[in-house]
Every structure is written in structure tokens, then in C-alpha cells.
Amino acid sequence: MSGPLLEAVGVSIQFGGLKALSDFNLAIHKGDLQGLIGPNGAGKTTAFNVLTGVYQPTQGEVRVSGLRVNGRLPHQINHLGLARTFQNIRLFRALTALDNVKVACRGQAALHVEGVGPGAKFRGALRNYRDWWRALMLTPGFLAEERELTRQAEHLLEVMGLSHRRDEEARNLPYGEQRRLEIARALGTRPKVLLLDEPAAGMNTREKADLMVLIRKLRDEFDLGILVIEHDMKLVMGICEKITVLDHGETIARGAPAEVRSDRKVIEAYLGDSYLESHGGAA
Amino acid sequence: MQTASAVSGSGGSSGVPASLRGILPVLVALPVLLVLEWLLSNSPFASYLLSIMAVNIILAVSLNIVNGMTGQFSIGHAGFMAVGAYLAGVTSLALKDVALSFLPVAVSDQVFLVVALLAGGISAALAGFLVGLPSLRLRGDYLAIVTLGFGEIIRVVVTNTEAFGRALGLSGIPQTSTVAMVGFWVFLVVLVSRRIAGSSHGRSLWAIREDEVAAEAMGVNTTGYKVRAFVISSFFAGIAGGLFAHFVPIINPGSFTFVKSMEIVVMVVLGGLGSTTGAIVAAVFLTLLPEALRSAFAAFGSESTLAQQVDQIRMPVYGLLLVVLMLSRPQGLFGTKELWEVIPRWIPRRRKGM
Numbered sequence: 001m002s003g004p005l006l007e008a009v010g011v012s013i014q015f016g017g018l019k020a021l022s023d024f025n026l027a028i029h030k031g032d033l034q035g036l037i038g039p040n041g042a043g044k045t046t047a048f049n050v051l052t053g054v055y056q057p058t059q060g061e062v063r064v065s066g067l068r069v070n071g072r073l074p075h076q077i078n079h080l081g082l083a084r085t086f087q088n089i090r091l092f093r094a095l096t097a098l099d100n101v102k103v104a105c106r107g108q109a110a111l112h113v114e115g116v117g118p119g120a121k122f123r124g125a126l127r128n129y130r131d132w133w134r135a136l137m138l139t140p141g142f143l144a145e146e147r148e149l150t151r152q153a154e155h156l157l158e159v160m161g162l163s164h165r166r167d168e169e170a171r172n173l174p175y176g177e178q179r180r181l182e183i184a185r186a187l188g189t190r191p192k193v194l195l196l197d198e199p200a201a202g203m204n205t206r207e208k209a210d211l212m213v214l215i216r217k218l219r220d221e222f223d224l225g226i227l228v229i230e231h232d233m234k235l236v237m238g239i240c241e242k243i244t245v246l247d248h249g250e251t252i253a254r255g256a257p258a259e260v261r262s263d264r265k266v267i268e269a270y271l272g273d274s275y276l277e278s279h280g281g282a283a
Numbered sequence: 284m285q286t287a288s289a290v291s292g293s294g295g296s297s298g299v300p301a302s303l304r305g306i307l308p309v310l311v312a313l314p315v316l317l318v319l320e321w322l323l324s325n326s327p328f329a330s331y332l333l334s335i336m337a338v339n340i341i342l343a344v345s346l347n348i349v350n351g352m353t354g355q356f357s358i359g360h361a362g363f364m365a366v367g368a369y370l371a372g373v374t375s376l377a378l379k380d381v382a383l384s385f386l387p388v389a390v391s392d393q394v395f396l397v398v399a400l401l402a403g404g405i406s407a408a409l410a411g412f413l414v415g416l417p418s419l420r421l422r423g424d425y426l427a428i429v430t431l432g433f434g435e436i437i438r439v440v441v442t443n444t445e446a447f448g449r450a451l452g453l454s455g456i457p458q459t460s461t462v463a464m465v466g467f468w469v470f471l472v473v474l475v476s477r478r479i480a481g482s483s484h485g486r487s488l489w490a491i492r493e494d495e496v497a498a499e500a501m502g503v504n505t506t507g508y509k510v511r512a513f514v515i516s517s518f519f520a521g522i523a524g525g526l527f528a529h530f531v532p533i534i535n536p537g538s539f540t541f542v543k544s545m546e547i548v549v550m551v552v553l554g555g556l557g558s559t560t561g562a563i564v565a566a567v568f569l570t571l572l573p574e575a576l577r578s579a580f581a582a583f584g585s586e587s588t589l590a591q592q593v594d595q596i597r598m599p600v601y602g603l604l605l606v607v608l609m610l611s612r613p614q615g616l617f618g619t620k621e622l623w624e625v626i627p628r629w630i631p632r633r634r635k636g637m
Contacts, residue, residue, distance in 0.1 A: 054500075073499070073504075074499040075504050075505065078500060078501065079502055083500070084500055086496075086497065086500075090494045090497035091494070091497070092489065092497065092498070094489070094493055094619060095486070095489055095490070095493060099486055102483070103483075103486045103501055104502065106483040106486065106503075131484075132511070135478060135479065135483070136474075137306070138305045138478065145483075146482070146483070185501060186501070189501055
């Protein structure tokens with residue numbers, strides 16, 4: 001088996017005097033379904049932002065498919081196969097559901113251009129100008145590509161059960177569907193690893209149950225590695241094979257759900273040490 | 284906003300060979316423009332007014348690509364117009380005595396006009412690239428400040444450059460602009476704007492406008508797209524300036540002040556940020572408004588004084604217009620929609636017939 005698709009090695013990030021994340025390690029392989037949990041302010045979303053290139057790590061290294069990505073821009077990291085959703089939904093609100101996904105599909109199409117290596121930048125620029133020209137002249141190739149993008153996007157909407165919302169503006173969708181649309185959009189970039197930031201937030205019990213099934217299905221159907229941040233313990237414990245627990249930027253536990261659940265430090269972080277004292281230690 | 288509809292909307296009818304589909308609108312427009320030119324050949328005032336209107340439309344539609352579609356706020360469009368006007372003007376002055384002897388004079392003039400326009404447009408695009416590259420890497424309001432500064436810098440530079448006639452301005456530029464030529468560029472900028480809006484590039488621009496962080500995370504090279512949009516916009520501003528220089532007797536720094544920049548911004552905001560047809564309608568309206576007021580006052584007999592004052596009160600009127608607009612319809616006349624998407628909603632009856 002090849003190396004991990006996404007890897008964080010000793011990643012630390014500091015904002016002024018605050019160490020938001022210290023010595024964070026993670027490895028996600030194809031087919032993995034891992035969880036990242038921790039109390040509020042533990043640094044979970046910061047970890048996501050470091051992995052996707054929004055923040056630069058002060059120390060350590062992030063690798064995507066074995067390639068060091070420190071210093072790369074988020075869109076370049078995305079082209080390497082890392083896509084994410086956002087904790088506070090960030091859809092393109094005024095665009096239709098279909099167009100939301102098409103934007104992402106397009107980003108993937110640019111991947112062939114912007115590869116790595118000498119001359120790639122120049123070739124990319126050339127192809128880009130040709131691309132604009134094709135769009136302005138409505139060449140048959142452009143129209144075919146446009147149809148292909150639409151087809152891909154429609155397929156993704158179907159997978160996420162959003163076909164009936166195809167032409168509706170994203171802002172008019174109900175909350176749960178907006179979350180699903182964000183996942184569809186992330187899938188549009190054809191990621192190898194998908195990062196889900198609290199996908200179940202604001203969903204009701206039934207929607208959460210559906211989501212659990214859906215996340216598993218996505219992993220199998222799209223051959224993904226998935227990392228989920230989630231507050232809902234039932235969901236995390238139910239689907240994740242491995243869980244990393246953060247508290248104040250430190251990794252305090254890691255392992256299978258059952259191990260993590262009974263870890264003394266984890267209980268302490270979540271419930272406070274007074275709970276442990278009154279209940280006589282971890283169950 | 285439904286960007287996909289633009290493709291089918293501007294694609295022309297089926298049955299047209301695929302190789303021609305891209306330029307079909309041009310083939311249709313050219314004869315129409317030439318007929319218009321012929322019709323207006325004896326009415327210089329109408330030609331002048333149409334030309335001014337056309338220049339304003341080009342400016343508004345091109346600014347809409349940056350301010351409307353991409354959601355960046357540029358307020359120095361007159362600066363790019365000035366670059367285009369002066370560079371095209373100087374080019375024309377240099378080529379004044381040259382003619383293509385194998386062509387009729389009128390045609391030869393138009394060829395040189397196009398050369399001058401391209402010189403102006405490309406210079407403006409270059410300026411746009413230089414201004415845009417550093418400032419568009421940042422998010423938020425930096426572009427507004429930089430473009431504001433750029434507009435003023437250009438004005439000061441022109442005022443102090445001998446080759447550009449200093450404060451007196453540049454005169455003697457051959458008046459070769461025609462209604463057909465300005466009409467053609469209006470047509471071109473609208474076509475380009477609509478086709479960008481309907482393509483994946485347009486979707487990327489919309490995405491940047493909606494949420495830059497999310498667009499970047501979804502693989503959109505946000506800086507690259509912002510710079511490209513800005514360069515295209517600057518190019519057409521330069522073309523507008525070049526056209527302007529070829530039908531007004533004299534161009535001076537006073538034509539390209541901050542007030543002119545604001546006028547263009549008002550047009551875009553009034554029409555609805557992101558709506559190409561909105562920008563057109565607003566540009567036409569704001570060009571005709573002062574003229575209409577002027578002739579109205581002239582008709583009442585108070586020729587010189589009041590009619591001149593109309594020009595003076597233009598800015599307060601624009602300001603008032605903007606305040607009223609922001610209070611009553613903050614998304615502008617059409618919002619992000621186009622004319623043909625809005626009209627059926629205003630007239631519910633006609634919807635069935637369509």
C-alpha cells in the first residue's frame with residue numbers, strides 16, 4: 001500500500017502568544033474514516049485551516065500525496081486532492097445549486113494545467129488564454145466542456161439527493177440541504193481526501209442518521225479518505241474508525257472510539273476533573 | 284442569478300454552422316451599425332450624443348465586470364480611460380499624415396483609428412495589470428484605495444507632461460470616430476461581458492464575489508481571476524477613452540477626474556451590480572438626464588445661466604439618486620439579473636406568451 005494521502009507531521013501554529021495547535025500529527029490513507037474531536041476552542045478548525053493552506057504552520061510539515069505543501073495557496077492544495085466543507089456554511093449564496101457545484105468541477109479541470117514542474121506555469125498560462133478565447137468564441141469544444149461540467153455537477157447533486165434543488169439559489173435551501181450541497185461542491189473538485197467540518201451541526205436526529213449512512217457511502221463510492229470534525233459523539237463514535245482528540249491545541253488522545261471514550265484525559269477535558277473525582281475515575 | 288442560461292442565450296439559433304456561431308452576432312451587428320451611420324451622417328449633434336452615450340456604456344459595462352461580477356471595488360476607472368485616451372490620441376497624432384493609399388480615405392481613417400484604439404486599450408490593460416497585481420492579492424477595500432490613488436496619479440502625471448499637452452490638453456487629434464465604430468465597441472464589450480458571465484470563468488468570478496475563501500478552497504485561483512477580470516475591464520476603459528479622444532475636439536485632464544470615476548460607479552450601482560443590461564440602461568439614463576434637463580431649461584428661456592447650472596448640480600443629483608436607490612432598492616435596478624430575466628416578472632401577463 002502506498003503512503004498516506006494526507007499527512008501532518010509535528011505541525012504547530014502560533015498566533016502571537018497563543019499556541020493554537022502544537023505538535024499535531026495525522027495520517028489519512030485511502031479509505032480511512034477518521035474523526036477529530038475536542039471541546040470548543042480546542043483547535044479543530046485551526047487544524048483544518050492549516051491542512052488546507054489557509055494558515056501557514058509555524059513548525060512542522062503538511063504533505064498531500066507525499067508532496068510538501070507548506071507555503072502553497074489553498075487552491076493549489078485543493079488541486080492536489082484535498083477538499084473541505086466549512087463549519088459556518090460558505091456556499092456561493094446567490095448562485096444556483098448546480099452552479100455551486102460547477103464552480104468546483106471547473107477548479108478540478110484546471111488541475112491538468114497547473115501541475116508541478118518547470119514550464120508548467122507557462123503552459124498553464126497559455127492554456128488559460130486559449131480557454132478564455134474558447135469561451136468568448138463559443139467554440140464547439142467549449143460548449144462540449146460546459147455540457148460535461150453540467151453532467152458531472154448533476155451527478156453529484158443526485159448522489160447528495162439534491163436533484164430537485166438544481167436551479168434554486170443556494171441561499172434558499174433549507175439548512176440541512178445547504179450542508180449537503182457543501183459536500184457536493186467539495187466532491188466536485190474530485191478530492192482524494194475530504195475534510196468535513198461539523199457536517200451534522202444544526203441537523204435533526206433523522207438527518208444525522210441519514211448523514212452517517214451518506215458519509216460511509218461517499219467513502220466507498222468515491223474512494224476517499226475522510227476526516228470529520230464533529231461535536232455529535234454518537235455520529236463520530238458511530239462512523240469513525242480512528243479518533244484524534246484535541247484540547248487547547250494539544251493532542252490528548254488517539255485511537256479507536258472505544259479506547260478514546262474511556263480515556264481519562266478525554267473525560268477530563270470534556271467533563272472537567274471534578275466529574276472524575278465525584279464518579280471515581282474513568283468508567 | 285443563473286449563469287448557465289447565458290450560454291444558450293447568446294449562442295445563436297441552431298442551424299448555424301458551429302464555426303460561425305461565435306462571431307454570428309458580429310456579422311448581424313455590422314450591417315445594422317453601418318445603416319445607423321448612414322442615417323446619422325447629417326445630424327452631428329445626435330452622433331455626438333450617441334457617441335458619448337456609447338463611451339459611457341463601454342465604461343459602465345467594463346466596470347461591471349470588476350465591481351459587479353467579481354465583487355471588487357474599483358473607483359478609478361476614469362484613470363484607465365485617461366490612459367487609453369492619451370495614448371490613443373498621441374498615436375493618432377503621430378500617424379496623422381500617414382494614409383493607406385490603396386484604400387478610400389474613410390476606410391483608411393478607420394484602420395488607423397483601430398490601431399490607435401488598440402494602442403490605448405493595451406496600454407490601459409497593462410496599467411490595469413500593474414495596478415491590479417499587487418492590490419488584488421489582498422482582500423477587501425484595498426483595491427478601492429489603490430485605484431483611487433491611481434486615478435489621481437494619472438491625472439497629475441498628464442497635467443505635468445509636455446507630450447500630453449499639460450493642463451491645456453491634447454488638441455488636433457483627427458476626429459475620425461464614427462457612430463459605427465463606437466457602436467461596434469459597445470457591441471463587443473457587451474458580447475464579451477455576457478459570454479464571460481455564461482462561462483466557467485464567469486462562474487469563478489461570481490464565486491469570488493460570493494465568498495472568496497470558499498472559492499479559493501474549491502480550487503479557484505482567486506488572485507489570478509481577479510487580475511484577469513481587472514485587466515479586461517481596464518482594456519475596455521482604455522478603448523472608451525480612445526474613442527472619446529477621437530470625437531471631442533480636445534482632451535484635457537479635467538475630463539478624467541474622480542468625478543468621472545464616480546459617475547461610472549453610479550451607473551454600475553444604479554443598474555445593479557452584476558447586471559450587464561442594467562449597466563447599459565443606467566449609462567443611457569445618466570447620459571441623457573443632464574441633456575434632457577439642459578434642453579428643458581433652455582426651452583423655458585433661461586438659456587445660459589440655468590442650463591450651465593445643470594452641469595454643476597449633476598453630482599448632488601447623482602448623490603441623491605444613490606441615497607434614494609440604497610434606501611429603496613439596494614440591489615440596484617436589476618440586481619444581478621439581466622433585462623430579459625426581469626421584464627417578464629414586471630409584466631406577468633406576457634409570461635404566458637413567451
